[in-house]
Amino acid sequence: MTLRAEAQPPQTEPSARVRRFGRTERWVHRTTAALMGICVFTAACLYIPQFAELVGRRELVVRVHELSGVVLPVPVLIGLFFRGFRVNLGFLNRFGPHDRVWLRGALMRDKRRSARPAGKFNAGQKVYANWIAGATLVMLGTGLMMWFTHLTPIMWRTSATFVHDWLALTIGIVLGGHIGMALGDPEARAGLRTGSVSREWAKREHPLWKP
Amino acid sequence: MNPEQPEPEVAEKAEGRPLGRRVLLGTLGLGALGVVTAPVLQKGMEGVLGALSGKDPTGLTGLLPNGGGFRYYSVTASVPHKNAANYRLTIDGLVDKPTSYTLADLRALPQTRLVKDVQCVTGWRVPGTPFEGVRLSRLLDAAGVRAKAGAVRFTCFDGAYTESLTLDQARRSDILVALRMQDKPLGHDHGGPVRLYVAPMYFYKSAKWLSGITVTEHVKPGYWEDRGYDVDAWVGKSNGRDDDPTS
Numbered sequence: 001m002t003l004r005a006e007a008q009p010p011q012t013e014p015s016a017r018v019r020r021f022g023r024t025e026r027w028v029h030r031t032t033a034a035l036m037g038i039c040v041f042t043a044a045c046l047y048i049p050q051f052a053e054l055v056g057r058r059e060l061v062v063r064v065h066e067l068s069g070v071v072l073p074v075p076v077l078i079g080l081f082f083r084g085f086r087v088n089l090g091f092l093n094r095f096g097p098h099d100r101v102w103l104r105g106a107l108m109r110d111k112r113r114s115a116r117p118a119g120k121f122n123a124g125q126k127v128y129a130n131w132i133a134g135a136t137l138v139m140l141g142t143g144l145m146m147w148f149t150h151l152t153p154i155m156w157r158t159s160a161t162f163v164h165d166w167l168a169l170t171i172g173i174v175l176g177g178h179i180g181m182a183l184g185d186p187e188a189r190a191g192l193r194t195g196s197v198s199r200e201w202a203k204r205e206h207p208l209w210k211p
Numbered sequence: 212m213n214p215e216q217p218e219p220e221v222a223e224k225a226e227g228r229p230l231g232r233r234v235l236l237g238t239l240g241l242g243a244l245g246v247v248t249a250p251v252l253q254k255g256m257e258g259v260l261g262a263l264s265g266k267d268p269t270g271l272t273g274l275l276p277n278g279g280g281f282r283y284y285s286v287t288a289s290v291p292h293k294n295a296a297n298y299r300l301t302i303d304g305l306v307d308k309p310t311s312y313t314l315a316d317l318r319a320l321p322q323t324r325l326v327k328d329v330q331c332v333t334g335w336r337v338p339g340t341p342f343e344g345v346r347l348s349r350l351l352d353a354a355g356v357r358a359k360a361g362a363v364r365f366t367c368f369d370g371a372y373t374e375s376l377t378l379d380q381a382r383r384s385d386i387l388v389a390l391r392m393q394d395k396p397l398g399h400d401h402g403g404p405v406r407l408y409v410a411p412m413y414f415y416k417s418a419k420w421l422s423g424i425t426v427t428e429h430v431k432p433g434y435w436e437d438r439g440y441d442v443d444a445w446v447g448k449s450n451g452r453d454d455d456p457t458s
Contacts, residue, residue: 049400052284052285053285053400055288056285056286056287056288056289056290057285057286057287057288058284058285058286059286059438092231093229093230093231093232094226094227094228094229094230094231095227095228095229095230095231096226096227096228097227099227126230126231126234127231127234129231130231130232130234130235130238131234131235131238133235133238134234134235134236134237134238134239134242135238135242137238137239137242138238138239138241138242138243138245141242141243142242142246145246156246157451157452158249158250158253158334158452159245159246159247159249159250159253160246160249161333161334162245162246162249162252162253162334163242163245163246163249166245167242167245
């Protein structure tokens with residue numbers, strides 16, 4: 001896919017592909033995904049008995065989990081230094097009237113295109129992006145309370161564990177949905193892999209996006 | 212980038228309300244609220260899940276937080292399996308008669324059965340779990356503890372885990388060298404064939420895969436205690452926790 005897109009000289013079909021993500025956005029996504037993957041895998045090894053029996057080495061797994069968790073927000077923070085990334089965050093932040101239509105369509109399971117108007121990001125992607133950012137920070141905060149136990153009062157530690165456990169389960173499910181939807185849309189994946197998508201896909205999935 | 216393609220239209224960004232930020236901050240706020248209300252939520256959740264897990268043939272509720280049941284923790288990559296043929300428990304150190312017990316030897320001694328809650332320092336608690344085995348005090352008395360002894364150190368055949376108790380603690384009647392758990396022979400995953408069972412303390416004191424008991428002069432902190440856990444691990448009175456006592 002990558003090879004073909006790059007090998008194609010622009011003069012054959014100049015507007016066949018439109019630019020969706022720059023280098024910064026792609027690398028931020030890649031590194032965040034990798035770190036999140038490590039967090040989820042090590043969490044499974046600490047939490048699910050069958051995995052724990054397979055892997056053991058509890059102390060090492062705990063260390064890897066803690067480190068990948070603390071580093072998880074770093075790619076996004078570095079991304080903030082780049083204009084292209086901040087522009088995309090702006091898109092994710094702003095909700096227009098069409099987003100309300102999209103959300104209603106999603107809730108009603110209305111699959112017609114007219115029920116799902118979207119700009120560069122659809123309303124679902126916006127909600128997901130902002131929620132996972134907030135959830136990651138909650139995981140970071142509760143994780144630090146569990147890690148540096150002497151810094152927090154007695155009650156807080158148990159409470160932090162409770163929130164960390166339940167939010168982990170929720171994130172696991174939501175992340176599964178995120179990955180599942182990406183698996184169902186090869187062109188969306190190509191967008192994050194190569195940076196560009198077909199004009200036809202852009203028109204169909206993001207009709208209000210003016211690239 | 213293709214120079215013909217214009218920058219992403221700023222208009223789409225500028226119009227619309229900044230609701231994304233609110234979703235993010237709202238999630239953060241809910242997280243904080245969760246931490247504050249956790250003690251209440253946790254009690255309710257334990258009740259519901261405890262009732263559910265009793266009628267759950269799939270065992271999936273066991274994977275939910277506070278879903279009940281035991282969790283497998285091992286500090287090493289793999290633990291050798293021992294059985295009646297090759298298992299040995301040695302007792303040495305400051306004793307008159309260093310001894311080595313086989314599994315059959317231990318089974319031949321008088322057995323004590325205790326049914327109490329198990330409380331892990333990470334939060335999970337399993338109610339009313341039967342443990343059965345030989346009182347540690349009986350093994351210590353049989354070996355003849357010398358006068359200057361003050362503590363007992365436990366080693367395990369996983370090759371890494373260690374624990375210890377003061378001699379006074381070790382002589383309590385609710386501390387067993389356990390051979391059975393939940394009225395079944397101790398399986399490998401639960402630390403079988405023989406584990407320590409320290410009823411009144413957090414479960415990390417109940418060393419799995421017990422293979423050695425050494426009587427010493429002073430307490431030497433065990434594996435997790437070198438990593439910050441309390442040596443005197445009374446349930447509800449240590450590790451900054453306030454769980455109900457188990458024994």
